[in-house]
Amino acid sequence: MKFIKFLKFDIRQGIFYNLCLIISPILIATVIFIDFIFKANRYKAFDIINQFVSFGDYLFYLYGGMTEYIPDYGEVFMFPVVWSVVFLIAPFILLNYPIKDMVGNGQHILIRSTKRTYWWLSKCFWNMAGTLFYHFMIQMTGLALCLIFQAEVTNIIHVDFVKAAFRVRPEEIRDVSVLLTSAVLLPVCVSVSVNMLQMTLSLFIKPIYSFFSVLLVFIISAYLLSPVGIGNYAMLLRHDKVLLYNGVSVVYGYAISIILLLLSMLAGSIRFHYYDILENI
Amino acid sequence: MLLNTVRLEVSKALKNRSFYTSLLLGCMIAFLAFITDLGIYRNNLYILQADAMNPMYASSSLFNLWIGGEPFSLGSTIYFFVFPLLVTIPYGWSYCEEKNSGYTRLMLVQCGKRNYFLSKYIAVFLSGALAMVIPLLCSFLVSALFFPAVLPSPIYCTTNGIFYDSLMSALYYTAPLLYVCIYLCIDFIFGGLIACISYVCSCFVKYRVVTVILPLFLLLGFHYVRQFVYVSPMIRYKEISPLFFLRPVQVVYSASWTVIMIEIIVLFLVTAFLIFLWERRHEVY
Amino acid sequence: MTQVKIENVTKRIRGNTVLESITMEMHSGKVYGLQGVNGSGKTMLMRIIVGLIRTTKGSVSIDGKELGKDVDFPESIGFLLENPAFLGRYSGLENLKLLAGIKNKISAEQIQEVLEIVGLDAQDKKKYRKYSLGMKQRLGIAAAIMEEPDIIILDEPTNALDEKGVALVKKLILQQKKRGALIIVSCHDIDILQEISDEIFKLEAGKVTEHFFL
Secondary structure, three states, rough: HHHHHHHOOOOOOOHOHHHHHHHHHHHHHHHHHHHHHHHHHHHHOOOOOOOOOHHHHHHHHHHOOOOOOOEEEEEOOOOOOOHHHHHHHHHHHHHHHHHHHOHHHHHHHHHEEEEEEHHHHHHHHHHHHHHHHHHHHHHHHHHHHHHHHHOEOOOOOOHHHHHHHOOOOOOOOOOOOOOOOHHHHHHHHHEEEHHHHHHHHHOOHHHHHHHHHHHHHHHHHHHOOOOHHHHHHHHHHEEOOOOOOOOEOOOHHHHHHHHHHHHHHHHHHHHHHOOOOOOOO | HHHHHHHHHHHHOOOOHHHHHHHHHHHHHHHHHHHHHHHHHHHHHHHHHHHOOOOOOHOHOOOOOOOOOOOHHHHHHHHHHHHHHHOOOOOOHHHHHHHHHOOOHHHHHHOOHHHHHHHHHHHHHHHHHHHHHHHHHHHHHHHHOOOOOOOHHHHHHHHHHOOOOOOOHHHHOOOOOHHHHHHHHHHHHHHOOOOOOOOHHHOOOHHHHHHHHHHHHHHHHHHHHHHHHHHOOOOOOOOOOOOHHHOOOOOOEEEHHHHHHHHHHHHHHHHHHHHHHHHHHHHOO | EEEEEEEEEEEEEEOOOEEEEEEEEOOOOOEEEEEEEOOOOOOHHHHHOOOOOOOOOOEEOOOOOEEEEOEOOOOOOEEEEEOOOOOOOEEEHHHHHHHHOOOOOOOOOHHHHHHHHHOOOOOOOHHHHOOOOOHHHHHHHHHHHOOOOOEEEOOOOOOOOOOOHOOOOOOHHHHHHOOOOOEEEEEEOHHHHHHOOEEEEEEOEEEEEEEEEO
């Protein structure tokens, strides 16, 4: 019962009263959508694509990432900027609340929880809810804009658009035509796990360095196509159903995300049990 | 009075754990790039030995095998993506912390608003600039111990990443050491100015961690603008994103002095305006 | 009948010994004073009793339940540690209502009553961030006593208060003592401490150097 009260408190204070968490995804989604629709119009004008884009294309544009990078003198690494923005803003917004809640007023709440585990679990669920809310807002803003700009509201993907927008060589990806829900939920799932990892790391190192670690996880994942790099699962272009060779398995992606999520929660819970809450965090 | 305040601030900026941590992180990333580059050089040596007719000595040298000279190793990729954090970690947060703790009040009474804000600006600038350049310099010096400083040849422009329209390309192929020095100066100035963005953020944000990270997102946001600017594949644009043009090697489009100077001036004017006019006018409670 | 037993507690933070071999026993219905210069370890000891900080060695038991082992925090405790801090966008009343909502032990009327007792206007809509230091301190005291906890911990409760405020704090502490609460107070002013305490522990460099009864 108490735990539910904490969770309600955290959801209210950390999500609904967190203006940044509400406005940022709307803003990001709008800018990305404008960029997306400009590109679609341009490609249509140049006859690069035959049909106009859909909501599925927009989601692919958000979570597409990049195909495999093969380092070479002539091949400069260019990080996927849309993907980076989408996946780095969430941990940034969610970074401060738990730390802020450990000082001042948060200590009153913590003591009233009677158990440290309740506090930690409540923060874990808040973190998950916050990340889901962030992606939900990005997707729903995109959906609303699709309706406004009269783009198809279907999960159909136009491979021509994908190839042009991501500058993918024709031989690199399969001719996918439909964006499966399981595929589009995996990046969200990865985002939840990585944000949880960041929150747990904040108990061991300073929050700035935990964010730095998350940044490294994403940039290394983008650089190296490997099933070990969790960020790979957050890129639709690297899924085995899309990429022709060396693609990462969606099923493994879910398994790794869930394992990382649970391990982070557990490690955080153990660490928080012995954590000294000093005023000067 | 001003000199004493500047001395105090600079000493606080350069003698703190965050500064050392940032340097350590930067140097570790640079070392990662060096390891990759060492592997590439060893591989190139085998190829050179195998080809007696055309040894291509000028194709792999110090100038395209240090962290700033190549755009493809993991270390180089990481460094030029995370540098906005590396430059703000040392001291960008200081005004935010001093405002929260009430130390600002003490300093303002002791040395006056102008002296305090100016010395803080200088200290933040220096800390960021040094945090940006020291790992690059270390990488260059360590690489110099292992790779020959052969004069690069324009014949191998694809391996050097410096093309005919690249910034200071003539200098690169005639006096590469000077080219590296000038580029380090550009990075020095930008490192300092980006750290000052963090200082400016402290005027509006009260959380230290936010002030440190915000410049990264501002740069990332500015980088995103490229999507709206570079629309035609037919036009040879100039690089506008510091995330790309601060690399001493061309990434996509060539850098230009005009863009670099405009961005330096705009960054300086905006940060200076907000600190010396906006924040100075505010009452300190 | 509440009992706080501190046995051989040592706390080290980054190699520095902040508290060393502290042993104390405290009972309900009494006021215990902690006296010592800045950095002597008073606040750290209070944080350990609250459960915010774990001991490096030794144990703290509340009614036989060891903190960190049997329970994470004392079941019934109110505290004011260093500077009070609440949510800036709410008024004092709203802040207390939020906190009280967790245990649901007291009604809105009772919260208003507590606010009036500490000298704050319950109807005042002013946001916490606009409170003066004294008002913040009073709200902190109200939060500590509002649910009539068994243990009350007050770290420098007279900070930022005027003469009237100090007198009010003294009166409140004695009222809570009468109710049967166990109160631990730290204060720089030895006269105030002697006036309200039943026992005083003097701390120096993390050690109890004197323990006297009044």
